Each structure stands twice: as C-alpha cells, then as structure tokens.
Amino acid sequence: MDKQRKLFAGIGQLIIPLVALGLLILFNLFRDPGFFSIGMAVNNSGNQVLTGNLISIIDSASELAIIAMGMTLVTAACGGQDISVGAVGAISGAVFVKVLLGAPSITPGIVVLGVILCCLATIAFMMFNGTLVSVFKIQPMIATLILYSCGRSIAYWINGDATPQLNSPIITSIGMTIPGVPVPTPIFVVILAGLLLLLIFRRTTTGLYVQTVGINQGAARLNGIDPVLIKLLSFALLGVCVSLASVIGVGRLGQLNHKTLLVDIEMDAILAVAIGGNNLGGGRFRLSGSILGAYIIQMLTTTLYAMNVSPVNVKTYKAIVIIIIVVAGSPVVKNRLSALWSRMRSGGSQAAASKGAG
Amino acid sequence: MKKIAALLLALVLLCSVAAMAEGIKVGIINLDPSESGYRQANVKNLTDTFTAENGYDATFVTAPTADKQLDAARGFITDEVQYILVSAAETTGWDEVLADAQEAGIKVFLFDRMIDCDPSLYTAAVVSDMRKEGETAVAWLESLELDEYKVLHIQGQLGSAAQIGRSDPLTEKIAADDKWTMVREGTGGDSWDPNEARKIAEAAINAGEDFNIVYAENDGMADGVVAALDAKGITHGVDGDVIVMGFDCNKWALEKLLAGEWNYDGQCSPFQAAVIDEMIKTLEAGGEIEGLNELNQIISDEKGFDARTITQEDIDTYGL
Numbered sequence: 001m002d003k004q005r006k007l008f009a010g011i012g013q014l015i016i017p018l019v020a021l022g023l024l025i026l027f028n029l030f031r032d033p034g035f036f037s038i039g040m041a042v043n044n045s046g047n048q049v050l051t052g053n054l055i056s057i058i059d060s061a062s063e064l065a066i067i068a069m070g071m072t073l074v075t076a077a078c079g080g081q082d083i084s085v086g087a088v089g090a091i092s093g094a095v096f097v098k099v100l101l102g103a104p105s106i107t108p109g110i111v112v113l114g115v116i117l118c119c120l121a122t123i124a125f126m127m128f129n130g131t132l133v134s135v136f137k138i139q140p141m142i143a144t145l146i147l148y149s150c151g152r153s154i155a156y157w158i159n160g161d162a163t164p165q166l167n168s169p170i171i172t173s174i175g176m177t178i179p180g181v182p183v184p185t186p187i188f189v190v191i192l193a194g195l196l197l198l199l200i201f202r203r204t205t206t207g208l209y210v211q212t213v214g215i216n217q218g219a220a221r222l223n224g225i226d227p228v229l230i231k232l233l234s235f236a237l238l239g240v241c242v243s244l245a246s247v248i249g250v251g252r253l254g255q256l257n258h259k260t261l262l263v264d265i266e267m268d269a270i271l272a273v274a275i276g277g278n279n280l281g282g283g284r285f286r287l288s289g290s291i292l293g294a295y296i297i298q299m300l301t302t303t304l305y306a307m308n309v310s311p312v313n314v315k316t317y318k319a320i321v322i323i324i325i326v327v328a329g330s331p332v333v334k335n336r337l338s339a340l341w342s343r344m345r346s347g348g349s350q351a352a353a354s355k356g357a358g
Numbered sequence: 359m360k361k362i363a364a365l366l367l368a369l370v371l372l373c374s375v376a377a378m379a380e381g382i383k384v385g386i387i388n389l390d391p392s393e394s395g396y397r398q399a400n401v402k403n404l405t406d407t408f409t410a411e412n413g414y415d416a417t418f419v420t421a422p423t424a425d426k427q428l429d430a431a432r433g434f435i436t437d438e439v440q441y442i443l444v445s446a447a448e449t450t451g452w453d454e455v456l457a458d459a460q461e462a463g464i465k466v467f468l469f470d471r472m473i474d475c476d477p478s479l480y481t482a483a484v485v486s487d488m489r490k491e492g493e494t495a496v497a498w499l500e501s502l503e504l505d506e507y508k509v510l511h512i513q514g515q516l517g518s519a520a521q522i523g524r525s526d527p528l529t530e531k532i533a534a535d536d537k538w539t540m541v542r543e544g545t546g547g548d549s550w551d552p553n554e555a556r557k558i559a560e561a562a563i564n565a566g567e568d569f570n571i572v573y574a575e576n577d578g579m580a581d582g583v584v585a586a587l588d589a590k591g592i593t594h595g596v597d598g599d600v601i602v603m604g605f606d607c608n609k610w611a612l613e614k615l616l617a618g619e620w621n622y623d624g625q626c627s628p629f630q631a632a633v634i635d636e637m638i639k640t641l642e643a644g645g646e647i648e649g650l651n652e653l654n655q656i657i658s659d660e661k662g663f664d665a666r667t668i669t670q671e672d673i674d675t676y677g678l
Contacts, residue, residue, distance in 0.1 A: 032565075044588040051590055056560045156392035162678075163395055163578070165610045176589050184589075253552055253581055255610065259394065260578060263549045305561035311513055311545035 013277035013284075016329035017292040020275070024299050028053075028306075035306070043177065045169070050182045053302060061298035062186035063245040066193045067265055068272035068290040070234075070241030073197075076214045077234040078133050079282030080140025081270045082126075085242050087151025089262035092122040092246040094158035097166060097256040101159075106168040115247055122246075123239035125151075130235030134228040148266070155258035165255045175251025186248045190291075193244055197237070197287060210234060214282035268297055275325055296325070381413040382642060385434030386443040390422040395608045399678040400445070400470060400628035407631035424448040431455045435462050441638055443467045449474040456480065465641065469630040477654040482637060482647055484630040487657045488523020494662045495603060495624045496527045499571065502601070507538040507571055510562055512555045512583060513545040514575040520626070521545075524575045524605060541569040550575070552582030559586035571601045577611035580604030580620065595619040596665050607663065609677030615665040616673060622665065625676060627658040 028035040038052040067085050074082050099114035100106050125147060132143035156162065169179075177184050201207035212220040213230045220227055242262075249261045274280055275296055276289025300321055304314050327333060386408065391401040401420060408416035417439070419430040424447045434442050435458055442464055446452060449472060456479040459466055468483035499507065511528060514521035532538040544558035555574060562569065563586060572587075572594070574580035580602055587594050587602075594600040596618035603622040604611050614620045633656060637647050649656060663672060 041591045043591045044593065049589065049591075051564070053561070053564045056557070056564055060557050060560070153390070153392050162392070162398050163608060163610060176585070249553070252556065253578075253585055255581070257552065257578055258392070260549050260551045260553065263551055263553075264547075301557065302561055305544065305558050306565050308542060308565075311543055312516060314545075 012334075013286050014289055014292065016277055016325065016334075017275055017289055017296060020325045020328075021292060021296050021299070024296065024303065028299075028303055031307070040182065045172065045176075045179065047177055047179045048182050049177050049184070053306060055184065057295065057299050057302045059184040059186055060302065061294050062184075062190050063248050063262060064265060064268050064272060064298060065190050065291050065294035066241045066245045066248075067238075067262075067269045068276075068294045069193060069197055069287050070238030071269040072273050072276070072278055072285050072287055072290040073210060073234040074140065074238050075270075075273050075278060075280060076282055076285035077210045077231050078140050079214055079280075080133070081266075081273070081280065082129060082144045082235070082238060083141055083266045083270075084125075084129060084144040084147035084151055085238070085269060086262045086265045087148050087155070088122055088125050088239070089242050089246040089249065089265065090152045090155035090258045091125060091158065092118045092243040093250045093256050093261045094155040094258060095121040096243075096247055096250055097164050098158055100166055100168075100171075101164060106166065106170055108170060111170055111174070115243070118246065119240055119243040122243040123236050126235040126239035126242070127232065130232040133235070134231035152258050155256075155261075159256065159258075162259075163255050163257050166250070167254060171251050171254050173251075175248060175254065185251070189244055189248055193241060194287070194291070196240075200237075201287075206230075206233065211284055215284070268294075271322060271326075272297055275322070275329065277329055297322075380415040381410065382415065382441065382638060383437075383439040384408055384414050384416040384441045384443065384638075385430070385437065385439040386416055386418050387427050387430050387434075388418065388420045388445050389447055390420050393422070395678040396606060396626065396628050400630070403629050403631045404443070407635050412635070422447060424451055428452070428455055431459070435459055435464060438462070439464060441465050441467065443469055443634060444473070445470040446473050453479065467634050467637070469634060470628065472653075472655075477652070480654060481641075482634075482650055483653065483655045484633050484658060485655055486626055486660060488520050488626075489526060490523075490657070491605065491624045491626060491660060491662075492524040492527035494660070495524070495573070495605070495622065496531050498622055498662050498664065499573075499601075499603075500531075504570070505537070507532075507535075508541045508569045509538065509571045509573050510541050510559060510567075510569040510583065511543045512558060512572070512574040512579045513543065514550050514579070515548045516545055520605075521575055524624075528573055541567050546576075546579045546582070550579055552578040552585075555579035555582035556586045559583040560590070563587075563590045563592065570599065571603070573603050575605055577604040577606045577608045577623065580611070581614075584614075584619070595621060607676055607678060609673060612663060612668060612673040612677045615663055615668045616670065618665055620665060622662060624662045625660040627660050627676075628678065630658060633658075 036054045038050055038054055040048055041051045043049045071081060096114045096118040099117050100110060103110040129144050132138045133140050174185055209225050209230050212225055213227045217227045246262060250256055272293030273290045275293035278285045278289055300318055304317055309317060386404055388401055389397055391398045405418060408414040421427045421430060427447055431442060432455060442459055452473045453475050456466055456475060460479060466480040468480050470485060472483055472485055513525055532540050542562045546554045572583045574583055584594060584602055587600060592600055594602050602620040604620060605624040605626060607623050607625045611623050615623055640647060
C-alpha cells in the first residue's frame, strides 16, 4: 500500500498536465478529426518536409520547451523565477549574429563558433543574475528585473542595427529543416538540450543537490553542499538553454530583431513550469512536467489559431484555459480531489466487503 | 602672469565669437533609436539635417519615456533655444511645458507623433497619415484586378494608430466588395511579433485555408508569414501564388521586393527633417508657413513600392 502511494506521488505531479493535454487533444479531435494528421510537402528550398498541426505545435514550442527546462532548475534551486530570459535571449541572438556577420562567409565552423560564443556570453549575463540571487540574496524576480528592462537595449547596442540580416542556407537549416531531413531542426535541438540535462542529472548528483538547496539551504550547507555554487550552476544551465533557444529564434527568420526575439517568453516559461506541477517556491521539480507545460501552451495557441478565434479574443480564451489548468493543479484542489478519490475508493471497497459478507 | 591672462582673455573672446557664429539654436527630443528600424532612420535623418554646416546649433536628446522627454524640454527652455522639435513618447501631459515654451518665445514643431493639445501650442506638426498608408496599399491591390481577393490579414498592436490606419481601409473594402474575402485575421500582438505571425499563417495553411494575399501590417510580420509559406512550399512574390505585402520599407524588406520575393511595401516615412528644416528657414527669413491643415499638420508624402518597378536607387533613398 505504501509503495503504491509513493509511486502515485511520483507521477502525481504530472496528472494534471497530462489530463489537460489529453483534453486538448480530445477537444481538437472532436472538432476536426484530421487535426493531428501528418503529411509530406516539398518546401520552397525543394526539400521533403513533414507538415501538419502536430508538427507545427512541436516545432513552434521548441524555444519555450528549452527555456522552460532551464527555468525549472532556477525555480527549484532559488525558489524564484528569472524574468530576464527573453531579454538575455535577445543579447544572445545579437552575439550570435555579430559573430556570423564578422566572419568573411558563413560556414558550419563559424556557426558552431557563434553558438559557443553566444552560449558563453549568455552564461556570463546569467552569472550576473545568479550572483545577485545567490551571493547578495536578492529576490530572483527583482535581481533579474535589471536585465529584463535593459537587456534588449544591450542587444541593440551589440550590432548597432535594428534588424541585421543573415542570408545563408545554414541559418535556414537551423530554423527550419536540414536538406534531406523532413523533421524541423528545432525539434532536434529540444531533444539535444533534454538529453544534455538528463545526462547531467543521471550521471551526477546535481539534481538532488538542486532540490536540497531549494528545500532547505541551511541543511544543504550542513551537508557540505554549497548553495551559492548550486544556484550559480542552475543559472548557468538556464543560460545554455536560453542561448540555444535564441539561435533557433534567429534561424527561423534569418534575421535578428532585438525587439521581438523571444519576446514575452519569460511569462510563458514560468507558466510552463507552473502547469508542469512544479512548486514555484523551489524544491522538488520535474523537468518533464515543464516540457509538457510548454507543449500544452503551444497546443492551446495553435488550437485557438486553427479555430480562427478573432485576434481580440485570443488572449482572453488562452487566459481562461490556463486559469482552469493552474487552479486544478493547485494544492487545495488537489487535496480535495485526492480526499474525494480515497473516500470513493474506501466507500467502494466497503460496499464490496458488505456484499461479500451478504 | 599677464601673458597668461591675456591668453585667457583671447580664448574667452574667441569662444564667444565662435558662439556667435553658431547657427540657429534647436533642441530636438526624440525616442530611443533602438526602438525600431524606423526610429533609427528617423534619428539619423535629423542628425544629418540639423548640422552646423546647415546653419544649426542643435542639441539631441533621445529618451524612451515621457518624464525624461519633459525634463529635456524644460532644459531646452532654460537654455533659451529658438526651436524645439518633439516626437512624444506619450500624447498627453505636454500642455504646461508647451505653454511655457510659447511664453518664452520658443517655436515648437512636432514630428512623427501628435500630441493631444490645443493646435495653437505648436507651430506645425509633420506626421504620417496611417490611414492614407492603408488606402494606398488597398488601392494598389485593386489595381491588380484579380478575380478573387482572399486575404490573410496580420494586424499590428491592436489599437495602435498604425494598426487602425492600416487595417480599416482593408476591412472596409472587404465588407463592401464581394470579390474580397477575409480568410484569416490575426495579430502579432503588442510587439508586432514575426514569430506569432508565422504561427498564425501555419495554422491557416494546416487548416487548408486558401489565400492569395498576405496583408501584414509591418515588414517583420510579413517576413514571419513568408517563413511559414516557405516551410509549406507555397510560392510567393512576383511569380508566386501568394501576394506578399508589408509596411515600413525597411532596407532588407525592399531588397526582398527587388528580388521578387515580396510584392508590395508601403512606406511610413521617417524623413521629416527636410520639411522642418525648410519651415525653420522660412520663419528665419521672416516668411509664413503655408500648407497647414486645421490641426497645424503637414502630412508626409508617402509611397507604396511595387516589386515590379522598384529600383536599387529607391532602396538607397527610401530604405530604413
């Protein structure tokens, strides 16, 4: 019995997002049975590519899914959220574009160099956030407010041009598809980022340390875990996620728009963490929950667009559905539901028992 | 010691002569150039025009918020400039400062953005007519004489002057003419997000919607839709199935026109400096400014570019 309950506690966090995702899928199938059908098409570069709503959803959610993973770590370790991810993403994109435009021609080697350099630059900015949070013990939301408000100006300053252009098939390959591969490249980047984090958590005790610091810093320190180091590490990993997302964002349009690159993604990322059932106050976390949350948000957006909801109402409908999901996942409702569930079960077993006696 | 004093005196005299030789004192208040390609071109246009060679002693302030702009204006009044040029971050809250300027004998010109106040408080306003931009674009579409107009409409920030001005002529035309239909309508949101435009277009294509016109209210969002078209293998541009229209005339967008990938780009002119320069010179020569409407406005002359006729020269002249 105890074992069973533990098992449930593990998956329990994912029940609400899974149910939400299931309902969204059912709703779409009911509305349009062919909604999730996948087809093949030839894109304008002459490559065979997969098309359909399902591909669009998984592809479009890529940036959000990647950043949501990093946001989960920061949330777990620091008990707060980084609201500067969009603005730092713009800086990261600007560094990436700067490197590519500085090179005589855009070759795969230069692109790799660009990714590495923008990754390092992003980590540096995230270290600024991380230091304020871990060393100076400033509330994460306040600490990251600084880059939130000035990050996009820094991004502009790096290139000194509002919309620098990158015309290169390599860049198109990053944002869309690689010739010969029908699956959009951003999906592979999500898998790559996921595997990277999975590897770190499986091979090292980082995950446990992050949780420990999030639950009780003092206890962590007594056990020889340095909270400052762990918090900085979580920000560094968020930095890697943000830079990968920014490279996808630049690749999608082949240009950098420092005003719109990853715009408003901080709110969606925090939402994804919350929908995934993670405690925004830190501690226990599940990356899979946040990833699920990201795909739920994107599926919701795509559903509303597919239903041709008028532009004035899109945000309202989105808000209503999200309120329902978040409230359903709140501890109060969850406890009520599980109490109801156990009462029903015990009621059922009593009925069965009395029947057996009769 | 005397020598040094004499030198200093000479220096002071020189300085004052230099100051006298300096031109018309102008204070220019603008928004931050990082705001957009439009603003970048606008700031450059002003700094290129109001130069010492052109007879001006101009001070430039770029500030993104209303309070900083108002501070700058008060500073200019204390500095006793002759003219103040303003592109306001907010339409309200300027009455007091403008009245102070008027009392001090300073003439105020508004550019790009209107201020909500009595027209007597400023000498002239050089602004764009967003509705005219929309009308020009719709008239261009009409001139193509297509059998059917099936429009995918991507709006800008809902409620902004640019969005309303560019949307209304299109929606009115669609309501009035049976040949015109609105296939889908979406918005890039408050940041005119190209990525959102891309998602809307993808959803429309996935739903099997058939459209032959993309009417996006700025270049970035047009680019987002084009990314979706490219991914789905739908041809666009001069020889393509779908007509792509954008606004703002960024240089990169006009280049896409020249390459035949897009069809139309409507101008939103940031080049107000020459008009203001001319008006100031007229006033300095003792003349009167002519051609103002009842709101003391001068509407910028704005073009729409067609991919079939655009030249490299147009891009160099009008591209942002």
